[in-house]
Amino acid sequence: MKYMIELKHLRKKFCTQVVLNDIDLNVKQKEIVGLIGPSGAGKSTTIDTMLGMEKADAGMALVLNTQMPNRAVLGKIGYMAQSDALYETLTAHENLKFFGRMKGVTGDRLDEEIMHTAQVVELTADLNKRVVNYSGGMKRRLSLAIALLGQPELLILDEPTVGIDPALRRKIWHELNTIRTENRSVLITTHVMDEAELTDRVALLLGGKIIAFDHPKKLEQDYGVKTIEDVFLKAESEMDQ
Template sequence: MTATIDLKHLQKSFGKQQVLKDINLTVNAGEIVGLIGPSGAGKSTVIKTMLGMEKADGGQALILQTTMPNRLVLGKIGYMAQSDALYEDLTARENLAFFGRMKGLNGKKLKDEISHVSQVVDLTSDLDKLVSGFSGGMKRRLSLAISLLGSAQLLILDEPTVGIDPALRRQIWHELGVIRDQGRSILVTTHVMAEAEATDRVALLIGGKIVAFDQPQKLEQSYDVSSIEDVFLKAEKEAQQ
């Protein structure tokens, strides 16, 4: 099976601090992979380095079989960063329309997709409000809606449900499951262990390395615990010894 994300021995340092020491990770078509780890472990750095936003110091990172950055490949990716990149002097609808057109959408297709993604993130009634008046949680939801536009082959979502209530989080994860079942790929970072349980495979990043990577149930069996949260805690404790 050809991987949509294929990271081999990826390394990245900032000055004398080596953040990524040896990252090996794959995401295949039709699966959701969760990337978890302590705060500051380098999850966002993994994403930025694989996308070419940061230059790797070693190893290889292929996205859709291509070394990044590559403008054509970027057009096939839905990316949601940890920080929101929105035009605050525009309405939510205008933001969606702008980014949708950048992804090649127009006319009825653009209108239909804006309607759909707005429903997914529960922003339909706020579409014509200026983003400058949005709360932090509303901005996250709009950023997620933008990443969902265009039926991208690959979604890369960096903590997409921060500040989102449990009911809406469940609705969003239902949509991610639909996307996965369409044969598309999703890499998602999260601090919510219940979300990690919902992935097809979960990778645990500690000390600059992926120390465990498998189906959630298999990791729980391997670590002899009953939840991904306990896998996380046990692996972190082992890494500190």
């Protein structure tokens, strides 16, 4: 079985605080995996450690079967961080063109991808506006469009739908499902429990530990509840007992 991401016994602490405690997580090819949990649970730290932006204290983290950080592997990933990293004095189109070229996309293909990704995130009419004049939600949408450029084998999206209205969120999830059908994979973090229902598998992260990891319907069945939110609440209460 081909794993796009494979984390084994991953551990990370800052000073004396253990942020990730023996994390096991994997993402298969042609799969959308959700990583959910409240703010401060360790979702972003999991991604940062996985990508080599933070050094793990123990365990193994492989991305595309490679220990990170690795520049060649980064070129195959579409990464959207929790905070936007955009050139605000440039227009959205100029940002997309710059980052597309950084990913090796040029010519007509780049123009086509810019128009497609702008359409997905509903920024087509605002491509020629300077990013400094964008709202926070528009910047998130532009960051997502940049991550989609280059048709990456793996998308790693950290809270991509924050500040995005429900109709556009549905459109974005349609795009993610299309990506899955193309034998590509997605790891997405969110605190929106409804989004977890749309994944192939979902990992519940609490207090630096993954307390459950399976298909959403399987987790609901195992915990005897109807929604992933109820799974999370029940698993959390069981941890506290």
